[in-house]
Amino acid sequence: MSERSSHWQLQTIVSQLRTAREQWRAQNGRASGEQGGRELPSRAAMAEILEALCGALFPMRLGPVDLREESEDFYVGHTLDVALNALLAQARLELRYVARHNAEAESEVEARTIQIIQDFALALPGLRSLLDTDVLAAYHGDPAARSVDEVLLCYPGILAVIHHRLAHHLYRAGLPLLARISAEIAHSATGIDIHPGAQIGRSFFIDHGTGVVIGETAIIGERVRIYQAVTLGAKRFPADEDGQLQKGHARHPIVEDDVVIYAGATILGRITIGQGSTIGGNVWLTRSVPAGSNLTQANLQLDDGAQK
8 A cells, every 4th residue: 555545544444335335235135245246237338338339320420430431331230249248248237136136046047138138139220210200300390400410419309319219128128227227327418317118109309308307107109399397207106005105107197199398397197198289388287188288377277266
């Protein structure tokens, strides 16, 4: 240990941190040093994987700066090979962790992990086509957009949706932790919080985007456009007999096709926003509305003057 390090009492601090780790493991039923290696996936590794996947999906826009079209296929193939093998390693960590803590046999984990990543790889061309509809929706939905290239390179809503499309596939495939890590990487970069469980249709556009929150059980139709600070959230969180929050219940809104939701609107609970509706800025909504509705703060007043 260097002379400078001695200023920090590192031996004492390291010892105390070890004690804290051991106490936490004991409290949570973890045997200290039972694996000898990393148990859980790495956020840093997932960030590299996602960056590589974005480059493979849109090589001449999100790939390396010196890429040329004649070497595009080689770049995509090489990048996918590296990224998918890295994703396989992270998926293996998640599934082994789940198997250990659920007292399940780990013998079938490897085959299941390989199958999940194979299916993910085969889904990438379809995801690219789906993302093309999102890019076009952003371009056509924003008069300030000068090209689809500008949208893809610059718009935080597009980055968030790319991550979501990838994360949603992982979520449905049985890798919820990797999916959540992927979503939170985009959240950190864009300020847009989309739970990977949310179901989102084609041609989805988030304009500006900062502060958008979309919950796990939200269902969004096709050609939906939302603006910054919109929340599609839960109205209440039912608890069980022990006071623990119940999980897995459908608790977020259903937004049908061709809906526009303007900035600051808060829509809570398992309610339905009918097809073709427009929800104005800063509206607070906890009831379903029929197709073709046009809601603003002013027209949320009932006949007796009470607000609903």
